[in-house]
Amino acid sequence: MLSDAETIMRKAVALARSSKPAYHELYDFLERVFAAQIQVKPRCRLSLNPMDGEAIKARWTAGLPLMRRWDFPVDLKAAHEVLEAVTRAVPEHNRELSGACSAIFKALAQNPSAKDAIWESFLHHDWNPWEEWLDTAGVDLPSLLYVARSCLRPSIERTAEERLQRACPDDHWKAGFCPVCGSLPSLISLEGEGQRRAHCSWCGTPWRLARFQCPVCDNRRHASLGYLYAEQEPGYRIDYCMECRHYFKTIDARERLWPLWIPLEEWTTLHLDLVAQREGWKTPPSPAPAVYETDGFAVPS
Amino acid sequence: MAGMSFFIDTTRCTACRGCQIACKNWNQNGASMTKNLGSHQNPPDLDANTFKLVRFSESEVNGKPVWYFFADQCRHCLEPPCMDAIAGYVDGGVIHDEETGAVVYTDKSKEAPIDDVREACPYDIPRAREDGRIVKCTMCLDRVKNGLIPACVKVCPTQAMNFGTRESMLELAQKRLADLKAKYPKAQLLNPQEVRVIYLVVDDPTKYHSHAVASLGSGIDRKLALRRLFKPAKTMARALTLG
Ligand code: SF4
Ligand code: SF4
Numbered sequence: 001m002l003s004d005a006e007t008i009m010r011k012a013v014a015l016a017r018s019s020k021p022a023y024h025e026l027y028d029f030l031e032r033v034f035a036a037q038i039q040v041k042p043r044c045r046l047s048l049n050p051m052d053g054e055a056i057k058a059r060w061t062a063g064l065p066l067m068r069r070w071d072f073p074v075d076l077k078a079a080h081e082v083l084e085a086v087t088r089a090v091p092e093h094n095r096e097l098s099g100a101c102s103a104i105f106k107a108l109a110q111n112p113s114a115k116d117a118i119w120e121s122f123l124h125h126d127w128n129p130w131e132e133w134l135d136t137a138g139v140d141l142p143s144l145l146y147v148a149r150s151c152l153r154p155s156i157e158r159t160a161e162e163r164l165q166r167a168c169p170d171d172h173w174k175a176g177f178c179p180v181c182g183s184l185p186s187l188i189s190l191e192g193e194g195q196r197r198a199h200c201s202w203c204g205t206p207w208r209l210a211r212f213q214c215p216v217c218d219n220r221r222h223a224s225l226g227y228l229y230a231e232q233e234p235g236y237r238i239d240y241c242m243e244c245r246h247y248f249k250t251i252d253a254r255e256r257l258w259p260l261w262i263p264l265e266e267w268t269t270l271h272l273d274l275v276a277q278r279e280g281w282k283t284p285p286s287p288a289p290a291v292y293e294t295d296g297f298a299v300p301s
Numbered sequence: 302m303a304g305m306s307f308f309i310d311t312t313r314c315t316a317c318r319g320c321q322i323a324c325k326n327w328n329q330n331g332a333s334m335t336k337n338l339g340s341h342q343n344p345p346d347l348d349a350n351t352f353k354l355v356r357f358s359e360s361e362v363n364g365k366p367v368w369y370f371f372a373d374q375c376r377h378c379l380e381p382p383c384m385d386a387i388a389g390y391v392d393g394g395v396i397h398d399e400e401t402g403a404v405v406y407t408d409k410s411k412e413a414p415i416d417d418v419r420e421a422c423p424y425d426i427p428r429a430r431e432d433g434r435i436v437k438c439t440m441c442l443d444r445v446k447n448g449l450i451p452a453c454v455k456v457c458p459t460q461a462m463n464f465g466t467r468e469s470m471l472e473l474a475q476k477r478l479a480d481l482k483a484k485y486p487k488a489q490l491l492n493p494q495e496v497r498v499i500y501l502v503v504d505d506p507t508k509y510h511s512h513a514v515a516s517l518g519s520g521i522d523r524k525l526a527l528r529r530l531f532k533p534a535k536t537m538a539r540a541l542t543l544g
Contacts, residue, residue, distance in 0.1 A: 012448075019446070255449045255450060
């Protein structure tokens with residue numbers, strides 16, 4: 001019996017196979033990675049720092065994210081299980097991905113006592129602590145980060161869901177960054193009566209955005225916010241901000257027959273990035289929880 | 302496979318005609334010649350450029366005038382009689398999509414005479430273009446196959462138009478019917494077991510439109526039954542001529 005999430009994911013992949021054949025090489029791989037993540041997620045055992053309801057509420061009200069990325073706990077077994085699944089799913093000829101998988105395997109095998117530290121090193125964003133254990137010579141860095149973070153994703157999402165459940169906010173989160181981890185959205189969706197919902201690029205948390213709001217610079221003036229739209233692709237657009245010149249991809253979920261599977265959409269909208277960048281808009285430096293610094297969080301040295 | 306269905310809740314329809322226009326727009330159907338017959342219904346009937354028409358009917362309830370609105374379109378019958386009629390003349394004139402249940406005519410439909418096809422339809426839906434191609438609502442199959450809801454459903458501001466799996470639409474229809482029954486004892490779903498476009502009305506269906514339900518009108522049922530009987534003979538006759 002498939003879980004609901006798995007049914008939604010498989011339906012989304014099947015649909016993408018027929019409606020977006022340009023990405024055909026991705027689907028087998030992604031479907032297997034997503035399936036592994038979905039199956040592993042409910043089994044994650046995480047030792048989450050206790051944070052009482054009051055503290056959560058106070059941070060929420062102050063507009064401060066609940067955690068820093070490197071404070072997310074990791075279930076080593078779960079991460080390892082996904083790593084095995086990713087390795088099995090890598091297409092034969094993809095040297096970048098298979099090189100990334102074997103580099104992680106090798107590091108874990110050679111440093112059995114540092115397994116936690118190796119996995120946790122990938123929770124960082126602006127330095128490369130994994131290099132202490134990983135031989136990165138000849139390894140494609142984006143592939144390495146993609147594989148490692150795919151393995152951590154079930155632990156991260158579980159933690160974010162748990163935190164958010166306890167935050168139980170009565171009022172909307174008003175910032176353009178994620179209320180749980182402070183990251184920027186990977187995608188935005190339009191839902192219901194036109195509400196705008198951001199989807200965190202790091203922990204998957206969804207949150208409400210204002211109809212006119214740039215997630216990067218919080219510009220809310222409609223005159224300097226715009227969007228690009230292609231008639232051949234109804235349901236997608238590129239929201240941009242003329243102040244900071246950043247853009248975000250937006251999906252109109254109101255046109256959709258089936259629920260969105262955001263991690264898949266991140267891949268099958270890559271052509272929109274090309275369009276946006278050709279028009280001179282840029283992606284925000286990612287990962288970018290700049291908000292940590294203003295919060296007095298100690299940045300690790 | 303159970304496929305897809307529409308649920309059209311006429312009690313929510315405000316006759317804004319958004320669906321009618323969205324349908325025209327998505328299908329790139331041009332304008333139709335129309336004339337004012339003293340009703341807001343415009344054009345007066347379905348035509349080769351109008352796959353969806355909001356019908357307006359004035360009626361009387363407890364001595365007060367009321368307007369009934371009926372967003373008419375092909376019902377995508379579970380066993381479409383129009384398909385039998387077209388198949389009697391040409392192969393491949395109709396696609397009955399397995400996944401969704403949509404009934405879609407192809408260009409080959411021009412081999413079939415419109416009068417026969419139109420007569421076969423219990424809801425009087427099919428119309429012919431000038432070149433003979435027979436046309437009607439396609440369930441926006443090009444959108445649905447790409448994971449999008451039909452154009453008419455997308456645009457409806459009051460949720461009168463709904464679209465989804467057959468199971469979910471039947472559930473929604475039953476729930477809405479149960480909610481309305483107390484206030485409107487005549488509330489009913491129209492032919493829910495036979496079609497994929499399930500209408501909810503709160504009064505005698507003929508007050509909405511003469512072809513709102515299949516069982517009404519003059520001997521449509523009998524005509525259908527006869528056509529069913531004759532179909533094998535027709536097909537055989539064709540086979541013989543071809544042979
Ligand atoms: S489903 Fe598409 S073709 Fe059919 S009535 Fe609606 S908009 Fe028109
Ligand atoms: S409503 Fe008429 S045109 Fe539509 S499928 Fe049924 S018989 Fe065919």
